[in-house]
Amino acid sequence: MWPSKKEEEQSVILISDDEAEGMLGSPVMVVDPLENPVPKEEKSEEVVDEECDLVVTFCKKANVMPHARHDCTTHPFKRTECDTCSPLEKNADICDQCYCYVCDKLASECENWTIAALCHCNAHNKSKFWKDRRDCALAGILVTFNLQLTDIDADLRRGGDLLQKFIQELSVEYNKYLIGEEVLPAQHECFCLPKLPPGQCDICRSRSMEVVYKYSGVFTLVTRFLNQAEKENPKATAVMFLGAAKEIALHKDPVLNWQNFGHASSLKIAVPCLLQRITTQLQRMLVLCDFPKSLHEKFVNFFQSISLPCHCFGFSNSLNVMPWDHVLLTTVLKGQNVTGQRIMRGRKVSLWEWLSVIEARVERLVEKKNYKEVVRYLRAVKCNDIKGLRHLQDKIPFYLCKSGNFMDAAHSLLFAASSLTCCTACRLTALEYEVYLKMFRTGSVPDGNDIQNPGLWIAAGRPLKDGALIKQALKLLYNNMSLYRNPKCWSTLVMILGSSNFLEKSGRLRPIYLREPPLDFQKGVLAASCGLLEDLKAKLNVSLPPSIFTLDLHHEACLIIAVQAIQQMVFCDLPYLTSFLEIALAFGSNFWALRLLLDHLSYEEHILDGTVNLILNDLHCQKATMLKLWQNLGPVYVGEFLCLFLTCRHQKMQSIGLLGLNIITENLHMCPWAKRLCNFFHSAELRNLPLGPAAHHEVSKFISLFENQ
Known part of the structure; x- marks a missing residue:
């Protein structure tokens, strides 16, 4: 064109x-x-x-672009270092596109263009004085963090804007606190010790009028601001938290005597409480948030520059958090330093960190699935909160399992992480005991990082051999009395030993059927297991005899050892047991092992009576549960289970089978498999066995219900 x-x-x-x-x-x-x-x-x-x-052939007048006043080609500019008294020569003259170098807006809109002692018209980019003024104007309150303009992004700027607004609101609220409240004697709350109801304290009643200072308004405002800060992006949150810490550290109590109004109303209680929240959150952020190194250092230096009052001296070094690339920390994580100690500049330095820092590091490492590094770190780090650190160290065995090192995990359960605590096994719950045995048995681990909520399972390594499994499982029980007296744990042990080493993703074990071994083999294992169990109780190192731990019968040997351990537990701690039925059910289809246990419990009358009473009580209380379980297991299992008790030589033990039979008879509408159970009794010729009058009568009665159908 x-x-x-x-x-x-x-x-x-x-x-x-x-x-x-x-x-x-x-x-x-x-x-x-x-x-x-x-x-x-x-x-x-x-x-x-x-x-x-x-x-x-063609010429066009150029458009004038926006520019700083000192770069204007229309009006000459006079440069000096820091002249603010009055405009120099023609520096106040501007064109339509001249911008203020300090305010970064049109010169015509600058309120300080020619104001004496300010004179922004003299500002230019060759002066350090004017550069500092510009940085201060553009960075706002962020200049107190020693941030350069190149450091400031949208997140930092938003944090600075919110902090500036908060400081103005805080100033108003703090001034109200300094004014105080006048309290009439009738309304006066007693502040003496011991504290009396209003009007009953002679000392307080003698005061005609007193001014009280309650910090609760300031505390509420700061708390609301911190809640808002936690919803912002990390950089903005850090700026807001640090700025709030600096402001409340400057607050002073206007009275000399102690006035205890509670944690929110007393300044000397409220300020440390707020600083605790601030420093704890900042410690986590310095570990979890990938702040640039320079920004990390400026945040720490800003906090260290805060002049803390005497009641807050404990927070002086709270942000001295080791960066991830610190030489001591990196050597520990890489396994080059197992003690967490190092000689630096002629003195011994230990890996000591705040509990919140340790929690954040563990969280970060676990999130990245660096389980070996987590274990090394937790074994080496020190902390003033022994109980909190011990809670984290209790998960070391779990992290070892996640890394596939099941044998080391089994040993670490029985050893204390430090000299100041006992072993992890002492604090295991029944659920954790079951999860660990599943991991040891199958070589699988929960897909997530919460042992209390395993969820789906995945393969991680080679499982423990049967000999190591039974030893470690019993050691855990012997080291924790609450587990030892918990029937759930013994049923877990029996269930694990009677299952294959394959675990479904859902965490369901597959039970296996073990043929009854020869009687000589059973007697040999029982004889050898007595001394073995005593040594395990004494926390001695033991080895299973090769003669009883053959390749063909190692599953059966483990189950017999478990039977012997249960027998000893019942003989010693029967009064503490609340249930026994779940132990009996845990044997599954391995009725020979359950019969072996019941025979051993029948040697003493009071043990037999106590065991039978526990099972009968369980059956009475859990009828619906048993019917549902039997529905799933089928009539063959129910027949074997009932015959086991009905054919016992002790009539008291037969009463268990009779009660089970009565439960089925009374609920035939819930037992569609009852006819097949009757056929099982026919096949087993149960009616022809010497069961005793009561048992024979009930069995005949049950069979007669289906004979004419």
């Missing part, structure tokens, strides 16, 4: 002769018409520059 006549009058384009001959990509020189005016009578003609071999 060709230029209009008006545009032709205002513009000239210079093109060299060579370009006119067809050369592409050659430069075009734009000539300012003010500098190269074209006479009116020649404006339609070409202008030829003979020296440069250029032809002027």
Whole structure:
């Protein structure tokens, strides 16, 4: 499109002769018409520059772009280092596009352009004084963090804006606190020790009028601000928390005597409480948030510059958090330093950190699935909160399992992480005991990082051998009395030993059927297990005899050892047991092992009575549960289970089978498999066995219900 006549009058384009001959990509020189005016009578003609071999064909006046005042080409500018008294020469003159160097807005809108002692019209970029003024104006309160303009992004700026607004609100609330409240004697609350109801304390009643100072308004405002800060992005949160810490550290109690109004109303209690929240959150952020190294250091230096009052001295070094690349920390994580101690600059330095820092590091490492590093760190780090650190160290065995090191995990359960605590096994719950045995048995681990909520399971390594499994399982029981007396734990042990080493993703074990081994083998294992169990109780290192732990019968040997351990537990701690039925059910289809246990419990009358009473009580209380379980297990299992008790030589033990049979008879509508159970009794010729009068009568009665059908 060709230029209009008006545009032709205002513009000239210079093109060299060579370009006119067809050369592409050659430069075009734009000539300012003010500098190269074209006479009116020649404006339609070409202008030829003979020296440069250029032809002027088009020229357009340039647009003036926005610029700082000191860069203006229209008005001259006088530079000095820091003159703020009055405008220098013509520095106050501006064009339409002049901007204030300090305020970064149009000079015509600058309120301090010619104000004495400010004079922004004299500002320029060659002066350190004016650069500092500009940084302060643009960074706002962030300048107190020693941040450069290049450091400040949108998150930091938002944090600074919110902090500035908060400081103004806080100033108003703090002034109200300093004024205090006048309290009439009748309304006066007793502040003496011991504290009396209002009006009953002679000392307080003797005061005609007193001013009290309650910090609760300030505390509420700061708490609301911190709640808001936690919803912001990390950089903004850090700025807001640090700024709040600096402000409340400056607050002073206007009275000298102690006035205890509670944690929110007493300044000397409220300020440390707020600082505890602030420093704990900042410690976590310094570990979890990937702040640039320079920003990390500036945050720490800012906090260290805060002048803390005497009641807050304990927070002085709370943000001295080791960066991830610290030499001591990195050597511990890599396994090059197992003690957490190092000689640095001639003195011994230990890996000591605040509990919140330790929790954050563990959280970060676990999130990245660096389980080996977590274990090394927790074994080496020290902390003043022994109980909190012990809670974290109790998960060391779990992290070892997650890394596939099941044998080390089994041993670490029985050893204390430090000399100040007992072993992890002492604090295991029944659920944790079951999860650990599942992991040891199958070599699988929960997919998540919460042992209390395993969820799905995945393979992680080679499981423990049966000999190591039974030893470690019994050691855990012997080291924790609450587990030892918990029937759930013994049923877990029996269930694990009677299952295969394959675990479904849902965490369900597959039970296995073990044939009854020869009687000589059973007697040999029972004889050897007595001394073995005593040594395990005494926390001695033991080895299972090779003669009883053959490759063909190792599953059966473990189950027999468990039977012997249960028998000893019942003989010693029967009064503490609350249930026994779940132990019996845990044997599954391995009825020979359950019969072996019941025979051993029948040696003493009071043990037999106590065991039978526990099972009968369980059956009475859990009828619906048993019917549902039997529905799932089928009539063959129910028949085997009932026959086991009905054929016992002790009538008291037979009463268990009779009660089970009565439960089925009374709930035939819930037992569609009862007919097949009757057929099982026929096949087993149960009616022809010497069961005793009561048992024979009930069995015959049950069978007769289906004979005519």
